[in-house]
Amino acid sequence: MIKIIAGEYKGRLLKVPKNIRPILAQIKKSVFDILTPYLKDCLFLDLYAGSGAVGFEAISRGAKYCIFVEKEKGCLRILSQNVISLNCQERCYIIKADILKDLFWIEKSKEILDKSFKRENFDIIFIGAPYVEKKHHVYVLTNYSQPTIDIIANSDLLSSKGILVVQHSKKEILFTKKLVCFRQQNYGDTIVSFFKKFL
DSSP states (O other), rough: EEESSSTTTTOOEEEEOOOOOOOOHHHHHHHHHHHHHHHHHHHOEEEOOOOOOOHHHHTTTTOEEEEEEEEHHHHHHHHHHHHHHHHHHGGGEEEEOOOTOHHHHHHHHHHHHHHHHHOEEEEEEEEOOOOEEEETTTTEOOOOOOHHEEEEEEEEOOHHHHHHHHEEEEEEEOEEEEEEEEEEEEEETTEEEEEEEOO
């Protein structure tokens, strides 16, 4: 189990699926210290949500609403249990989808936001794609972050002043013509890159 670091749910424990490596507490704290000025009443999108640790931290720190997108059944089950445990059903929504294949999640997200908030974009989007996955008993590097960034850049899901946060391997070099990387934090093998739209 992992703890929520700060805010309304500070100290509350979240369940974590056995096969998922959650975001490290040090990285999560650092990322949210940077995001603090932008969190109050923001609309937050947590992609490759896993246990929901990032999205729940955002809600705890003042985000108005969070949409979680995840495909793994085990993660979805734990994610739902964490929502019930925190009693935050009114502040979040879970979409079951393969982010790179089942692109219906884009329109579904816009539909949810439009219905509740009369807008179709997010203030903060977090991409926490897995770096490696097991194939034929061997762990291999994945390449999910770049195509996910491309989807975001071409979907209008990020608001004009929104921030895209990507946690990725230092071996991944990320690039997009539609967004600018304005900050990077290095945590050993992990880098967290912060993007925004060109003004």
